[in-house]
Amino acid sequence: MSGTTSLLRVDNLVTRFNGHGPAVTAVDGVSFDIRPGEIFGLVGESGCGKSATCRSLIRLFGGAAAEIAGGKVLFDGTDLAELDDRGMEDVRGARIAMIFQDPMTALNPTMRIGDQIMEGLRRHRGLGRRAAREEAVRLLASVGVTSPESRLGAYPHHFSGGMRQRVLIAIALACRPQLLIADEPTTALDVTIQDQILKLILRLRDETGMSVLMVTHDLGVVAQTCDRVAVMYAGRIAETGETRQIFRRPAHPYTRALLDALPAHAGRGAKLKPIGGEPPNLAAPPPGCRFHPRCPHAVEKCQQTLPELEMIEPGHGSACLRVKELGL
């Protein structure tokens, strides 16, 4: 990692889900850091643990029986994993905010938009009704909702998906957080709306200087928005680096496979290569490198040794045992 001071440093994070049946270690020793003002991407297939990772940061597991089983989440000098529930509530919304995948279900259907925005303002910034109202109007305008004054009294079902995501962003930014966690913020939206929302997030980052943790399965989104990125596979980080390093010189067979499956990257006329096999069951992950059953370069040691993230150039790390010999 470089010498720049981080806003967030996640160190060897382990998160376990205890549902029915065997416990699932969805996040298994994940480390990364996010610097002030940067957009950091967390990318991978569904079920790779990227959502679980970002939800672990603010311990928001949506009613699932999950616990942080190890590691540190250092945010601006505080270990969030050590905070009690009330301490965590003081951080959520105020210093770390989050937006979610499906704007159609992420707003309270029986509460007016204005009240949903004002709730956080009154909770963390101690604003009175009138001041909170004015601030809500300003926030709605800043996320591009037209005639915001008249929209305060509307209910979520009066809004389209894209508009709802804008409202959710307004809610998230209400208390000027230092970090915005965006968990697949555009996955449920039309392509044209996706682009608008991503541009909005970029603009707001520039205006406020906040950091963004962008969780996505879409490498296109990563290319468009992220400064740095971590590629996750089966609860672990496979590769991390600056976005252009990852795209120019992928240093993990999994990253390479992801890029080969991407139309824009494969080039015109080239055949897209899907990744064979399926992601492993996290309740019983394969021994050794988690990717070895699907890896075209796997050899015997890949089945035995769990690879750690190693730097192959400044700021660029790969968790592949054969990274040097393969010349990736």
Next chain:
Amino acid sequence: MEILKFTFGRLLQLIPVLLGITLIAFLLLRVLPGDPATLILGNRGTAEDIARLTTQLGLDRPLWQQYLAFLGDMLRGSFGQSIAYRSAVGPLIMERLWATLALVGFSTLLAVAMTIPLALIAALRKNGITDHAIKIFFVAVMSMPAFWLGVLVVLLLSVVYPIFPVSGYGDTFVDRVYHLFLPALIIALGTAALTIRSLRSSLIDVMRADYIDTARAKGLRQRVVLFRHILRNSLISTISVLGVHTSWVIGGTVVIESVFAIPGLGYLLVSSISARDYPMVQGLTVTFAVLVVAINLVTDIAYAIADPRVKLS
């Protein structure tokens, strides 16, 4: 404003329903086997008595004339003359209406007061001992007929531990609340058995909803998330369960009022049937039906207020 328009529209829709109700109440008594005049007089009546009563009741006229006369009586608020009481049916019903409304209202209040905390506890401790205990207790309550449960509760709380009166209605407001407590409790237990289950399951659903994550992500206190976001949204589906059951309870008052000797409509209905007081039975049938319709209307309005997604036009 919109809600007033909505209510007015619903009221207009009720006109044909109400006409249908009167027609059915009217025809039911006409198609029953046996001649009312003969049945009323019993074996004491001579042929002349029967003929006089038949004319007095208007039973010798054609059906449509009888129906129009019935409607006319109804619109005048009299519902005809009671045979047993020898006075207009309407005022007699109005006198008893309040006892029944008080009983139903009180029991609904008690049911809600039980439902919210118990459903919250059950949902928060899902599949825990408390959750199972609540479930088992209310399944047992629901499995018992009201008259049986009534007798059990009276034995326990009026006879063995004489805390509450065995029967009666009382005179002052406080006295009435005291007298109505046991019968209302028995009705409320039956209602709560349904509403607790309904509210518990919708609480569990809503707790998993995405917008609860949004609320938590704002850093709201646990208590605020629970009451302002989770409970508020969970209550919507329980409103209709409560409404449907309350209209059912209207019929159930017949039993409870008889067990506790409360001078309400149900008690009056039972005695009027025994006395073969046809006009009274007819008037009560219409009244019960109107009450059920009114409760449905109130439920619809409550639902529309609770859920802004309900189209008001």
